[in-house]
Amino acid sequence: MNNIKKHIETIAGVIKSTKENLKPLSINFIFWGIFVNALSIFHYSFPSLVQSTKYSAILYWIISSITGLIFMVYYNIKTRKNIGYETHLSRVIKIIWIVFSVSWIYVIILSFFLENFNPVPSILFFLSLILIMTGLIIKFNPIIFGGIFLLLFTFYLNLNPGINLLLVNIVGVSLGMLLPGLSLFYSKSTNNSDR
Amino acid sequence: MIDKLLFNPIRLKIISSLINNSNCDFNFLKEVTDSTQGNLSIQLKKLKQENYIEIEKTFCNNYPKTSCRVTDKGKIKFEEFFNYLIKMKNE
Numbered sequence: 001m002n003n004i005k006k007h008i009e010t011i012a013g014v015i016k017s018t019k020e021n022l023k024p025l026s027i028n029f030i031f032w033g034i035f036v037n038a039l040s041i042f043h044y045s046f047p048s049l050v051q052s053t054k055y056s057a058i059l060y061w062i063i064s065s066i067t068g069l070i071f072m073v074y075y076n077i078k079t080r081k082n083i084g085y086e087t088h089l090s091r092v093i094k095i096i097w098i099v100f101s102v103s104w105i106y107v108i109i110l111s112f113f114l115e116n117f118n119p120v121p122s123i124l125f126f127l128s129l130i131l132i133m134t135g136l137i138i139k140f141n142p143i144i145f146g147g148i149f150l151l152l153f154t155f156y157l158n159l160n161p162g163i164n165l166l167l168v169n170i171v172g173v174s175l176g177m178l179l180p181g182l183s184l185f186y187s188k189s190t191n192n193s194d195r
Numbered sequence: 196m197i198d199k200l201l202f203n204p205i206r207l208k209i210i211s212s213l214i215n216n217s218n219c220d221f222n223f224l225k226e227v228t229d230s231t232q233g234n235l236s237i238q239l240k241k242l243k244q245e246n247y248i249e250i251e252k253t254f255c256n257n258y259p260k261t262s263c264r265v266t267d268k269g270k271i272k273f274e275e276f277f278n279y280l281i282k283m284k285n286e
Contacts, residue, residue: 004283010204011277014211017227081255084223091217 018087022138022184024079025093028072029143029181033173035068040169062108069101093134100130120165124172125154131176142183150176200245201276205230205238210273213248213265221261239263247272 039061043050051057076094080086086094103126111119131147150172157168201207208228212219219227225235239261242248247269251262265273 004280007202007204007207008280008284010207011211011280014208014227015215018212018215081220084226085212085219086217087215088217 018085021083022140022187024076025090025134025138026181026184026187027075028097029177030185031072031075032068033178033181035064036173037170037178039064040166040173044164044166044170058108058111065104089137092137096130096133096137100126118161118165120168121154121157124150124157124168124176127172127176128154131180135180140180140184140187142180146176146180197279198272198276200241200247201272203238205234206242207276209235209238209242209263210247210265210269213263214270214273218262218264221263224263242269 050060107119107122111117128147128150135143205228212227253260
């Protein structure tokens with residue numbers, strides 16, 4: 001009987017020892033929030049420089065975004081190695097963000113072939129859905145609200161296509177990613193397995 | 196009938212870690228099981244021989260890296276073992 005109790009305690013102890021650390025996820029949100037805002041502000045401030053040729057603006061966004069993506073993938077791999085394990089939760093989050101990256105690439109490629117197709121509303125729409133999913137999975141309300149705000153904002157954007165898309169980016173990404181990311185970073189329970 | 200393979204505390208800790216996570220590195224398992232490198236290698240080998248776990252060996256910065264994950268058989272065996280423990284505790 002003692003052995004049985006001991007074995008149950010062993011299992012419980014091991015399960016308790018592997019906690020989901022959400023700090024790296026918050027770093028991802030903060031990075032993309034700041035990075036996209038910086039790109040948008042630069043584009044907004046120097047439009048003649050960024051839009052000097054037909055494809056320069058697209059290249060500016062693609063090259064910058066891919067550079068950011070490589071940097072964050074490297075950061076995430078390094079963090080995962082340091083932790084030494086991958087929880088089921090972080091695997092699910094990783095998969096849905098890979099799906100978002102694939103959607104982003106799909107929309108960008110489509111924008112090359114379709115005339116008068118602006119990829120920003122579609123990207124923000126996908127982003128809002130992924131944010132809501134992430135928030136629901138980790139049970140963190142600021143990310144859910146950020147995603148809902150972005151979803152409503154994208155809806156408004158489609159009804160008012162004349163609105164400046166760079167300002168849309170700044171407002172959308174700040175409220176959808178940067179603020180929820182900061183909120184998650186400073187949250188006391190970023191190391192909580194019960195999430 | 197109790198699963199003798201999982202009755203060993205180190206092997207039980209390994210399987211419990213792998214059930215709780217998608218995959219675990221060798222160093223993490225060493226820390227969780229509180230065992231030596233040699234002992235852990237032996238226990239991992241036994242679990243692998245019975246097809247309870249999968250072991251992937253790669254190289255990272257010229258250093259060997261071992262990563263483990265539980266198989267479907269391992270999950271079933273762990274569930275059976277856990278149900279057995281609960282049943283015995285309640286009796």
